[in-house]
Amino acid sequence: MARGEAIGPVSRRTLLGAAAAAAAAGPSSAAGQARPNILWLVSEDNNPWLGCYGEPLARTPAIDRLAAEGLLYRHAYSTAPVCAPSRFALITGMRAESCAPAHQMRARARLPAFATALPRLLAQAGYYCSNNAKTDYNCDLDPAATWSSQGLSAHWNDRPAGAPFFAVFNHETTHESQLFKPTPGPVKPQDVDVPAYLPDTPGVRTDIASYHNRIAVMDAQIGARLAELEAAGLAEDTIVFHYADNGGALPRTKRFCYDEGLHCGLTVRVPPKWAHLLTARPGETIDDPVTLVDLPATVLMAAGQPIPAHFQGRPLPGLRGGAGRTWAFGGRDRMDERYDLVRTVTDGAFRYIRNYAPHRPWGQHYAYPWQMTAWQDWETAHAAGRLNPTQARFWSAKPAEELYDLRADPDQVSNLAMRAAHRARLAAMRRQLDAHMLSIRDGAFIPEGSSLEDYAAQQDEGRYPLRRAMTLAARCIARDPANAAGFMTGLSDDSEVIRFWSAQGLLMLARRAAPAAAAMTARLSAESSPQVRVALAEALTHVGPPDAPLAMLAELSAHEHPRVRLQAINALTYAPDASSALAAVEAAVKDKDGYVRTAARYLAMVLRGEYRPDVKVFD
Incomplete structure (x- = not known):
């Protein structure tokens, strides 16, 4: 599909009808299928602590066998270290950063008309598409209209006779929530290695051991699904993918841009009947760095379908059309109630x-x-x-x-x-990252909740001056007081993005921005953007009398937009002393938005001197 071509809503009846029509047009037996079935076996929050990746404590015979019979991708990464932005890429073929606010955790981006979801593209080609059962796509896709069948009972068995299928089965067995209580098993706390960044405590060891044991349980579930495929006589017509939606579940893994947060297991088994789709031999290990945004393009290639121009991934190396590559890109933005970039x-x-x-x-x-x-x-x-x-x-x-x-x-x-x-290496990697961010029109610098969180606006350099924003943000993170005058000038810019990042630059200078305090105060009263006001008010808490900026943040914590409220609570959390805003924070504990509630509950406990790490803040 060419970029800009719009396809209207596709109903469940239309999806089923397309599959039935394709079945009627071709042979009805599996042996006579003209196109392969495609099976995605997904595990959540799962670093490749697998035998096929060399993990000595692993008990993963099913995935190890899949890798031995297929291709193993040594350096596979999610595009984000958390599920929702990563799953956006898997369903759309686009990076979440390209369609703000999809890069923020649990946001709802509005897809451009041309961005047809992968299952709908396959359904139009006659595939029966089932998803069992997680969606979490971070955008306005309607799962019921996206899949032929969706939910805990969705299965390839429900397809029309002879239709090829694209089936997804999601396994929550390794999700971080499964570590909120211990999982006994063959791996014991005394068996594990503790990474250098974590303290060696009984609780840390127990959770690491539990993660190993959860992976073993997940592998058995993968094995059962593969056995089901074989018992149905479908294994020789089905390309099987196993991958994790993002990296691990332990501390400093999920939500963080280290390898532990982004590195995923990825194996692809192509049966002999479809060996013409391979450019590598079964059992090979692929060392090229790849990301999960490559999976939708790979599936369309295998199904014999054109890859839309707006897709940002390519078929995986080792498969037809999969050229080698050198770099894999990722990133994080707001995670749950906390802002970072x-x-x-x-x-x-x-x-x-x-x-x-x-x-x-x-x-x-x-x-x-x-x-x-x-x-x-x-x-x-x-x-x-x-x-x-x-x-x-x-x-x-x-x-x-x-x-x-x-x-x-x-x-x-x-x-x-x-x-x-x-x-030299640092300079080369800087250049690669800059070029990538420009090429995908990364929405990183748009403050969440802004009207610029729109695909058309994000593509427009006039409305979203990405090059200027990147140059300005580079000066911000240098935290050089010599840039303060430029930040002050930027506060009067016509662009909300430039004003926001100019305020961020002053905030990052903290006390060293004191010479600009009077001008910042004057600008605060004139600023129209609430997001810029939050950043300016927090900056002012570091450089002058805190009463007025804290009062501004308290007022913004009741703003009509939930993300402005969340930004205000985060600013109060890092202000030098927010005790005068306690009443506003306690009011926010009752907020209808869950992220605002939890951020406010934590801050209220801190301000009252009641917080302990073992106190439950989540509701």
């Missing part, structure tokens, strides 16, 4: 990370994962001063840039960004 690139050997919010620590409190004992143990040890410098680093402000040697430093704790020996 990170972009990253890897070649599989090194990872470069750019932190666009270096004034925020890695260790922001998240209500949902803090139900895990390992998270509680880590923060408790930090508060008690029991961490070594490597473990304590997580609770401090971030550098603007990070660079890690993934082979020599798999835990990614030794930042090489300032080492002269890596200057």
Whole structure:
């Protein structure tokens, strides 16, 4: 489908009818299928702690067999270290950053008319498309109109006779929620290795062991589904993918742009009948870095369908049409109730990370994962001063840039960004990341809740000056007081994006922005954008009398837009002393938006002196 071509809503009846028509036009037996079936077996929050990836504690015979009979992708990555933005890419073939606010966790982006979902493209070609059962696509897709069948009973068995199928089965067995209580099994706490960045506590060891045991349970479920496929006589006509929707579930994995948050297992088995789709031999390992946004293009290639021009992925290497590649890109934005902004690139050997919010620590409190004992143990040890410098680093402000040697430093704790020996590599990876962000029109710099969160606006350099924003943001994260005058000038710019990032630059300077305090105060009263007012007010809490900016943040915590309210609560969380805003924070504890509620509940506990890491904040 050419870019810009619109396809209207497709009903369930139309989807089923297309599959039935295709079946009537061709042979009805599996052996006579003209196109392969495609099966996606998805595991959640799952680093490749698998035998086929060399994990010595793994008990994963089903996935290991799949890899032995197919292709194993050594360096496969999700586009985001959390499910919803990652699943947006899997269903649309586009990176979530290209369609704001899809890059923010649990947002609802409006898809452009041409962005037809993968199952609908396949249904138009006669495929029966079933999804069992998770969606979480971060956009306005209607699952009932997207799939031939959707839900816990969705199955390839319901297809019309002779129709090829595209079936998805999602396994929540390894989801982080499964670590909120221990899972006993063959891997014991004393068996595991604790990464260098975590404290070695009984709770941390128990959760790591539980994760291994959950993976073993998941593998058995994968094995049962493969056995079902074989018993139905469909294995020789079905291309099978196993992959995880994002990286791991343990602390500093999910939500974070280290390998632990983005690195996924990915195996693809192509049966002999369809070997002409392969350019590698079964059993080979592919070392090219790939991302999950490549999967939709791979599926369309295998189904013999054209790949739409707007797709940002390509068929996987090792398969027909899958050229080699050098770089895999990813990033994170708001995760649950906390704001951060990170972009990253890897070649599989090194990872470069750019932190666009270096004034925020890695260790922001998240209500949902803090139900895990390992998270509680880590923060408790930090508060008690029991961490070594490597473990304590997580609770401090971030550098603007990070660079890690993934082979020599798999835990990614030794930042090489300032080492002269890596200057050329750092410069090359910077250039690659910049070029990528420009090529996809990354919506990173649009403040959440802005009217610019629209695909057409995001593509328009006049409305969304991405190049200017990237240059400005680079100055912000340098945190050089010499840039303060430029930030002050930017506060009067016509573009909301430039004003927002100028305010962010002053906020990142903190006390060093004090000479601009009077001008910032004057601008605060004239600013029309509530998102810019939040950033300016927080900046002012660091450079002058806090009463007026704290009052402004308290007022904005009751704004009509839930994301402005959330930004205000986050700003109050990091203001030097927000005790005068306690009444507004306590009112926000009753907010109808769940993220606002949990952020406010945490802050209220902190301000009242009642917070402990083991206190449940999530509702």
